[in-house]
Amino acid sequence: MNPVVTVTGFWDAFITKIGVILPNLLFSVALIVVGWALCNIIKIIVVRVLRLCQFDTLADRAGIKQALERGGIKQTASDIVGLLVF
Numbered sequence: 001m002n003p004v005v006t007v008t009g010f011w012d013a014f015i016t017k018i019g020v021i022l023p024n025l026l027f028s029v030a031l032i033v034v035g036w037a038l039c040n041i042i043k044i045i046v047v048r049v050l051r052l053c054q055f056d057t058l059a060d061r062a063g064i065k066q067a068l069e070r071g072g073i074k075q076t077a078s079d080i081v082g083l084l085v086f
Helices: 003-052 055-062 064-070 077-085
Strands: none
Touching (some): 003 077, 055 077, 064 077
């Protein structure tokens, strides 16, 4: 058995498998990055709309702000809703 043929066959199979896996891996990474960016954009939009609607003032009147402060949470109610949307 020729060692050169054995090593060459191994490398050919390895490169073939990498060629099959690499596009799928790159697509998966790109999909995760795009999804993460899209979620951040949607979160920012939701928080801005809630602040425009004065959601934090309504949460303060309902007593949510005081409950959050007692729990040691520093974020506003609109920020928490934005995180939930994210």
